[in-house]
Amino acid sequence: MTWTRREFTKLGAMGTAAMAVPGAFAQAEQRVGFAVIGLGVIADHFMRGARQSQHCRITALVSGHRDKAERIAAEYGVPKESIYSYEEFDRIRDNKAVQAVYVALPNSMHAEYTIRAAKAGKHVFCEKPMAVSSAECRQMIDACKAANVKLMIAYRMQYEPLTLKCIDLVKTGQIGTVGAFESQFGFNIQPGVWRTKKALAGGGSVFDVGIYSLQAARLFTGEEPVEFKAYAGTVHKDDPRFAEMEESIEWTMKFPSGVVASCASSYGAQMEGFMRVHGVNGMIEMGPTFGYDGTTMKGRGKGGVRWDEVNSEKDPKQFEREADHFAECVLNNREPKTPGEEGLRDLTYVEKIYEAAGIKL
Ligand code: NAD
Secondary structure: OOOOHHHHHHHHHHHHHHHHOOOOOOOHHHOEEEEEEOOOHHHHHHHHHHHOOOOEEEEEEEOOOHHHHHHHHHHHOOOHHHEEOOOOHHHHHHOOOOOEEEEOOOHHHHHHHHHHHHHOOOEEEEOOOOOOOHHHHHHHHHHHHHOOOOEEEOOHHHHOHHHHHHHHHHHOOOOOOEEEEEEEEEOOOOOOOHHHOHHHHOOOHHHHHHHHHHHHHHHHHOOOOOEEEEEEEOOOOOOHHHOOOOOEEEEEEEOOOOOEEEEEEEOOOOEEEEEEEEEOOEEEEEOOOOOOOOOEEEEEOHHHOEEEEEOOOOOOHHHHHHHHHHHHHHHHOOOOOOEHHHHHHHHHHHHHHHHHOOOOO
């Protein structure tokens, strides 16, 4: 077989592209190697997402349970020498196969491991909520800046196509000027889990699930809230699950345009995640939403147009998308779409919500 001059040029260009953007063509070493810190529920989704991603691979594990870590290491091809306990985590500095960490620990541990990872020269992809206070968020941002490493918060809905489509419909005026917003998210929590311990969770359900409604209100209005009112309540008063935090909380946020968002979250009541944005000429509703797949939207807009759509992609696609975005930022030295500053904004508002409810964090 002989190649024409044009085919040679095309092949050369393809080779250069493959080197510049490791992906389908990429060798394992060209992918961003992640150390996963904390091997719980969300870490499992993330690792499955990373496995089917273009730019990521799992190269180390950090866990307090050696047996579990060895089992997962075997599944993901992680060498035994790349399993670390929390105590020996700082040795990760010397592991050349690790460029980034994924922090999947209880909320109060995010700041410590982000800062330790930055000091070890590793980029940080951290689960939401970014931390348990805005002060901690600032320390994390400063540590990552000082170490010249990327910091991204795992706000997976900001990478979910149907959510992005709905935001775009609102932004481009398809339902007219936005007048009001509503959202809820909650579930009936198991007893004894770390989420019910203030020292590990930071506070109640706003840190965990209410933050989705808070984010949605900001994204769908395109504004930052300026006033907060909130009520917290506990129905199951002697329930040990609510010894350290409220059972449910409802809050309203006012935006500079005058839009008022009405939100709620709970650890006692089943509240399938939903959000609804009302405009002068129509309405868009997403629900169920905030889950790992099956995001659904319905609505009607200007000129009688109707929408009715489900994202049929399956879990762990959302995790693959956010992991690939972060890896591309690392590979191409770009700022992530959801940097530490985005997490800081939310924690500032979470603090204001609890202050408005008269709850000291
Ligand atoms: P999980 O309880 O399933 O996992 C937590 C992991 O941390 C476990 O492996 C546990 O062994 C480890 N750990 C280390 N020290 C611990 C301690 N002192 N107490 C308890 N566990 C300890 O929790 P999860 O649901 O995976 O949540 C982890 C983080 O991920 C949280 O910050 C949570 O908000 C976030 N999260 C994000 C999403 C999302 O969709 N983005 C969903 C769920 C959880």
